[in-house]
Structures are given as C-alpha cells and as structure tokens.
Amino acid sequence: MEDILTFIVLPAIYLVLLMGYLFVAPFIALLRAAALVSELLWRYVQVLDGVLRRRTPEFTTVPRHRPADELAHRNYFFGPATRDLRELLVQGRQMYLRTVTDTGRRVRTRQFTAPTVHRALSIPYGLTLYVGLGVGAIFAAPLLGLLLGVQALGVALLAGGARLLALTLRGVDRAVMILRGLPRGMLCPSCFERVPYPAYDCPRDRCRRRHADIRPGTFGLVRRRCACGQRMPTLLMLMGKDTRLSGHCVHAHCGKPMNQDAGHMxxxxxxxxxxxxxxxxxxxxxxxxxxxxxxxxxxxxxxxxxxxxxxxxxxxxxxxxxxxxxxxxxxxxxxxxxxxxxxxxxxxxxxxxxxxxxxxxxxxxxxxxxxxxxxxxxxxxxxxxxxxxxxxxxxxxxxxxxxxxxxxxxxxxxxxxxxxxxxxxxxxxxxxxxxxxxxxxxxxxxxxxxxxxxxxxxxxxxxxxxxxxxxxxxxxxxxxxxxxxxxxxxxxxxxxxxxxxxxxxxxxxxxxxx
Ligand SMILES: [Zn+2]
Ligand SMILES: [Zn+2]
Incomplete structure (x- = not known):
C-alpha cells in the first residue's frame, strides 16, 4: 500500500501539480526577465552618472585628456565626449556581465545547491528563473546597445556641429581681418614679420602659460579654459576693449610683445x-x-x-x-x-x-x-x-x-x-x-x-x-x-x-x- 502511495499516487499528484505549474511558469519567467531588464537599466543609469558626472577613479579606465600636458582644457566635443563613450562601453559591458552572472549565481545557490525547500519544488522554480534570466539578458543587451547608440549619435552630431561652429567663427574672424586690410596678419613691431595670429599669455598672474593658437577648435569655441582654470576669449573679435590679452609674436626667434591694438584695427x-x-x-x-x-x-x-x-x-x-x-x-x-x-x-x-x-x-x-x-x-x-x-x-x-x-x-x-x-x-x-x-x-x-x-x-x-x-x-x-x-x-x-x-x-x- 505504502509502495502504491510512494510510486504511483505521489508522482501522479506531483505531475498534475507540475502540469498546473507549467501554466504559471511563463508569467514567473517573464516577471524575472522584466526584473533583470529593469535592474540592468538602473545600473546603467548609475554607470552613466559615474562616467559623466562623478568621474571617480573606478569610472576611469580609459585615460582622460590632461589639461596640464595640453596647456588648456579641451572642449567636450573635441575628444572628451568620445572618451566618455568608450568608458561607457567598457563600464557598461562589465556591468552587464557582472549583473547577469551575479543573478544567475544567486538562483543556482538558492534553488539548486542549497535550497530551503525540497528540491522537487525548487528545481522547477529555479529552471523557470533561469529561463526568465536568459530572456531578460537577451532582451536587455540590444536595449542597452540602443541607449549607447543614441548617445553616440548625439555626440557625433554635436561634435560635427562644434567643428562647424569653430570653422564658422574662424571664418568670420578671418573676414574681419581681411576687411581691416590684414589678410596676412599683423606686423610684429620687433622683427617686422607678419604674424597671422598672435600667441597669448594666460592673463592670470601666477600662470602666464603661453597659448600659441587660441582660435576656436579643440580647446574651446568661444572661450578657452587655461590649464589653471582661467577663461580667455578665443578670437580677437571676441576681446572687448577691457578684456584684450597681451599678444606675442609667434616667430620662434622673436616672441616679443605685439601692440595691444594689433589686429583690432x-x-x-x-x-x-x-x-x-x-x-x-x-x-x-x-x-x-x-x-x-x-x-x-x-x-x-x-x-x-x-x-x-x-x-x-x-x-x-x-x-x-x-x-x-x-x-x-x-x-x-x-x-x-x-x-x-x-x-x-x-x-x-x-x-x-x-x-x-x-x-x-x-x-x-x-x-x-x-x-x-x-x-x-x-x-x-x-x-x-x-x-x-x-x-x-x-x-x-x-x-x-x-x-x-x-x-x-x-x-x-x-x-x-x-x-x-x-x-x-x-x-x-x-x-x-x-x-x-x-x-x-x-x-x-x-x-x-x-x-x-x-x-x-x-x-x-x-x-x-x-x-x-x-x-x-x-x-x-x-x-x-x-x-x-x-x-x-x-x-x-x-x-x-x-x-x-x-x-x-x-x-x-x-x-x-x-
Ligand atoms: Zn616678432
Ligand atoms: Zn592660466
């Protein structure tokens, strides 16, 4: 009698229950998938915050541009934006793999290696969770890729726009110079060579770094930020009467100061x-x-x-x-x-x-x-x-x-x-x-x-x-x-x-x- 119970009745009940569970399982799997996608998205937002805003050391695996070596801070769309994208790609991939393996490992421990309920119950449930995790991981990957892609597209458009703006500003400045009768630049009062565009010293007393070419481009469109943090205009035409910087001759053998008014008339x-x-x-x-x-x-x-x-x-x-x-x-x-x-x-x-x-x-x-x-x-x-x-x-x-x-x-x-x-x-x-x-x-x-x-x-x-x-x-x-x-x-x-x-x-x- 006992044998009948053990080998016929119980398995039959178990199978019936299992059949019933099969109707519920897809919903559980879907919920697990949704939870994983949502977790991945949330973690991606944290990575974004870390890479773009907090910029703490753990979010700096791709080397950053160093203003100290380059004299000035780069404009975001001339280098740093692409670096941030690369950093996001690296960090995002790590985060994805880590999250998926961590959740997978949790399921294995709780349902397979050390279950708190009988394995007959934990194993089907664990398998359902595995399916859910698989679906979630497969669905989340292109979604995260899409987010990164949209950002890359935005960066590409803005970088193109920034370059166009830099070119336009340079063009306008050049036109102003030609109108002033200075197509070949201004005269250095010391060596008498033509200086197409003077080099400028940072106006901060303790800094005085010399910027050879301050025109719009890599290091700023309208303003350039010196490595010391001081901002300076990027074009002669953007220098007001009171914000004129002291220009210097760009010829290697000279380097002497230009007239303060050079280029302005x-x-x-x-x-x-x-x-x-x-x-x-x-x-x-x-x-x-x-x-x-x-x-x-x-x-x-x-x-x-x-x-x-x-x-x-x-x-x-x-x-x-x-x-x-x-x-x-x-x-x-x-x-x-x-x-x-x-x-x-x-x-x-x-x-x-x-x-x-x-x-x-x-x-x-x-x-x-x-x-x-x-x-x-x-x-x-x-x-x-x-x-x-x-x-x-x-x-x-x-x-x-x-x-x-x-x-x-x-x-x-x-x-x-x-x-x-x-x-x-x-x-x-x-x-x-x-x-x-x-x-x-x-x-x-x-x-x-x-x-x-x-x-x-x-x-x-x-x-x-x-x-x-x-x-x-x-x-x-x-x-x-x-x-x-x-x-x-x-x-x-x-x-x-x-x-x-x-x-x-x-x-x-x-x-x-x-
Ligand atoms: Zn000179
Ligand atoms: Zn400076």
Missing amino acids: SEVILPLIGGRAAGKTQLMAAMVKSLEDAAADGGAELRLADPESRDAQEVLNEVLEIQGHTRPTQKDLPRAHSFVLGTGRGRRLVHVFDTAGERFVNREETDALRYIREARTFVFVLDPMAVDAFWTRLDAEGPKVDRTLASTVDPEDVFARSVQTVRTMGTRLDRSRLAVAVSKRDLLSGRSALLPDSPDDTESVRKWLSERLGLRNLVETMDLDFGEVRFFCTAAVADDEGRVDPSVTTFVDWCMNG
Whole structure:
C-alpha cells in the first residue's frame, strides 16, 4: 500500500501539480526577465552618472585628456565626449556581465545547491528563473546597445556641429581681418614679420602659460579654459576693449610683445628713408608731435601704442623743444614707432620706421627691412645740405650754415639704392605714394636764397630741387617710379610753446590721408 502511495499516487499528484505549474511558469519567467531588464537599466543609469558626472577613479579606465600636458582644457566635443563613450562601453559591458552572472549565481545557490525547500519544488522554480534570466539578458543587451547608440549619435552630431561652429567663427574672424586690410596678419613691431595670429599669455598672474593658437577648435569655441582654470576669449573679435590679452609674436626667434591694438584695427606702415643725419628721426618726432598737437586741438585722437614708443617720443619731444638735433639712428634694427590714430571704425595702428640709410647698402641687411613690403606711402627725407650744389651754387658768398650739421650721404645714391631694394621685395611702386621731405628748413630760415621761392608749394620745391640744386635726374626718377609724388619743405622743430612748425602739419596730413 505504502509502495502504491510512494510510486504511483505521489508522482501522479506531483505531475498534475507540475502540469498546473507549467501554466504559471511563463508569467514567473517573464516577471524575472522584466526584473533583470529593469535592474540592468538602473545600473546603467548609475554607470552613466559615474562616467559623466562623478568621474571617480573606478569610472576611469580609459585615460582622460590632461589639461596640464595640453596647456588648456579641451572642449567636450573635441575628444572628451568620445572618451566618455568608450568608458561607457567598457563600464557598461562589465556591468552587464557582472549583473547577469551575479543573478544567475544567486538562483543556482538558492534553488539548486542549497535550497530551503525540497528540491522537487525548487528545481522547477529555479529552471523557470533561469529561463526568465536568459530572456531578460537577451532582451536587455540590444536595449542597452540602443541607449549607447543614441548617445553616440548625439555626440557625433554635436561634435560635427562644434567643428562647424569653430570653422564658422574662424571664418568670420578671418573676414574681419581681411576687411581691416590684414589678410596676412599683423606686423610684429620687433622683427617686422607678419604674424597671422598672435600667441597669448594666460592673463592670470601666477600662470602666464603661453597659448600659441587660441582660435576656436579643440580647446574651446568661444572661450578657452587655461590649464589653471582661467577663461580667455578665443578670437580677437571676441576681446572687448577691457578684456584684450597681451599678444606675442609667434616667430620662434622673436616672441616679443605685439601692440595691444594689433589686429583690432587696420595698420599703416610708413617708412622714412634717407641718408645718415638727413633728419629722419627728428622728422618722425615732429610728425607725431604735430599729430599730438592736432589731437589736443580737437583733431583725430592720438595714442602711442606701446611703452617703448611712449618713452621714445618723450625724449624726442624734448629734443624738438630745445631745437636740438638727434644723434644718427643706430644701425641695429629699429623698433617701430607705433601709435593709434583716430577713434571708432576709422582707427588705424600706424607704424613709422626710421630706417638708417646705411641699411640699404648691403644685401644681407636689406633683408631685415621686410616691413617695407607692406608700405603704400614712403617718405624720402632729403637733406639739401648733403648736395654739393647747395654749398656752391645757391649763395655766391657761400651759405653761412654750420656744415657739420649736414648729412654726408648723397641723396641720389640713397634713393637709387632704396628703390632698388624695395623693388626686389616685390612692392609695386607705381601704386605707391612718395612724400619727399626736404629737411632742415629751420636751419635755413631767414636765408631766402637757400630756400625755394615758396617753400610750402610742392611745385616750387620740385622746381627748386631740379633747377637750383641740380637734382633733375632724381626728381624725374621719382616721378617715373612712384604713382604720386609730393614735395614738402619741412622744419622739424617746435616753437617756445612746444607747437610743431606748420610745415610738418601739412606734410603729415598728406602722409596719413592716403
Ligand atoms: Zn616678432
Ligand atoms: Zn592660466
């Protein structure tokens, strides 16, 4: 009887119950699958939070970009976003495998190895859970893949957008530069090379890292964040008047500071050419002083562009006032005498170059006169006392002027050499203007025999040079070489009140309004 119970009745009851369970089992399996999918999703959210926000060491298996090595923080869509995706892929896969194996192991322990109920009950239940876990794992994998895919697509679109924005910003900035007449960049006042875009120092005092190229791109679109955390604008056009950074020349041999205004306005280059002691430095000082006087009288505003120019002008103003004469320009490369003229849109950064005449003598030295290439107006300083005819033909008794003040270089010689040099640099002289400044008028004042009939009239000065000083060839060459030539008779001195001689004012006006 007992055997019948054990081997017939009980198995029959068990089988009937098992058949009944089979109807419930799919629901249990489905619930287990849903629970696994939900757990995986929740864990994925935690991984997302860890990788994108908390960024703790356990979420850093893929190396991150180090601002300390790269000078600045990268824009998120230029590198870090892709790194985060890779990190998510690695962490997500680990999380998936860990979660699925952990839940599987739990089922095995509780239902198979150490069940709390009879195995006859735990085994079918355990098998149901296994099926559920399998279904959940198979269903969750593409779902997680889809989430990651959507994120990757978003990153790709935004990264493309960021690159497009960077290109657009650069393009606009470039267009502004071209409109300002700076297609090849700005002039370095120290080495005279063109600087397409200056390098900038971090404005934070304790940092001062030099950023070679701050333009929109990998390290920021509108702002760049220095490794020290300091933010700085990425384009000249984004630098307000108060947020201008100090730019530096990008040429390896130079690296000297650029003018603060460089790139923010158009540039004018005005070379003063002439023989040694022809009066170039003095004329340059008088030009700036005359513009300063005009500004004080309500004319175009003038501001010296850098400390070097300010210091130099201070010394030169004193020389002008004592009506003294400056020492001949040193032969080493001059730094440009730079100033900002005008206000608003009409502002110009003017670089005046006082070039030692000897520079034009040998070939290697003329290489240093690169800035001349960009000039459209040239000033030729002509010392009449350097011409022999001045001493022999003008005054029968011989001019009573201190001959030691005369330049000893023949103007025709200097002019011929200079023109040749400028030509070899590829400058179209026929499109350039030439102002001939006959210097040292102050030394000859009151001696009408030594001056043109009407020294303020260009034709009169031209005639005087050709007929009385015997420089007909020189004058004719000038007319042939240059598109426009004007003659001025200048006295580079200031009166007792410190005002520059009016002859300089007319000359400067012509030079500046080309
Ligand atoms: Zn330079
Ligand atoms: Zn910094």
